[in-house]
C-alpha cells in the first residue's frame with residue numbers, strides 16, 4: 001500500500017564524471033518509522049538523500065514522498081517534506097528569527113503563525129528568540145539547529161535529515177533526540193543519515209546500511225543486527241579494517 005510508505009526510492013542512480021556515487025538504490029521507508037541510513041564516508045548517503053528530496057536530479061530512478069513524485073509533483077511532495085541538507089548554504093546574513101520568517105513566508109504560511117512557531121523553535125533549540133547574531137556567525141552546531149528549525153517550521157509529515165547530530169554538543173543532541181522522538185510519536189516519519197551506531201541503535205526502529213552506492217542491508221534494527229551489535233554488522237558489511245599495525249611506524 002503506497003500510503004504506508006513515507007519515502008519510496010526506486011532504482012536511484014547518480015554518476016559524477018567517473019564516480020558512480022549511487023548505483024541503483026531501492027528503499028521503502030514506512031510511515032511512522034524512525035529510519036537510520038548508515039554508511040561509511042563516501043558511501044553515497046548525501047547523494048541518495050539529495051535525490052530523495054528533489055535537491056539533486058537522478059540519472060535514473062524515482063523518489064516519492066507519500067505517493068507524490070518529487071520531480072513530477074514537486075509542490076505537493078515538498079509541502080509534505082522537511083529537509084535538513086548537508087553542506088547547502090543557508091541565507092546566512094540573517095538572524096535565526098529572520099531566517100525562519102523568510103522560510104515560513106516562502107512556504108506561504110501566515111506571518112502570525114510563522115512568528116509564534118519561530119519563537120517557540122528558537123527557544124526550544126536554545127538558540128534564543130531575541131538573539132541578534134547573524135547565522136553566518138553561528139557555530140557549526142548552531143547552524144545544524146537552525147537548519148533543523150527551518151525543516152520543522154511548516155509541520156512536515158516526513159523529515160529527511162542529513163547528519164543532524166554532526167557537530168552538535170551532547171545537550172543539544174539530547175534535545176534534538178527528544179524533539180524527533182516526539183515528532184515520530186505524533187505520527188511523523190524521520191529519515192536521517194549518520195555514521196554513529198549508538199545514535200542509530202538508540203533512536204531508530206529501521207535501518208539501512210549503504211556502502212559503495214548500494215543498499216547492503218535493510219530492515220528493522222532487530223532484523224539487521226540479529227544477535228550481534230549493529231557495529232559488528234556494519235564493519236562486516238563495509239569491509240572492516242585492513243591495518244596490520246605496522247603502518248605509521250614513524251609516528
Ligand SMILES: Nc1ncnc2c1ncn2[C@@H]1O[C@H](COP(=O)(O)OP(=O)(O)OP(=O)(O)O)[C@@H](O)[C@H]1O
Nearest residue numbers: 016019020021039040041042043044045046047048
Ligand atoms: N558534486 C560532486 N561531484 C563529484 N563527485 C561527487 C559529488 N558529490 C559526491 N561525489 C562523490 O560521490 C560519492 C558519494 O558521496 P556522498 O557525499 O554521497 O557520500 P556520503 O555517504 O554522504 O559521505 P560522507 O559520510 O563522507 O558525508 C563520493 O565518492 C564523492 O566523492
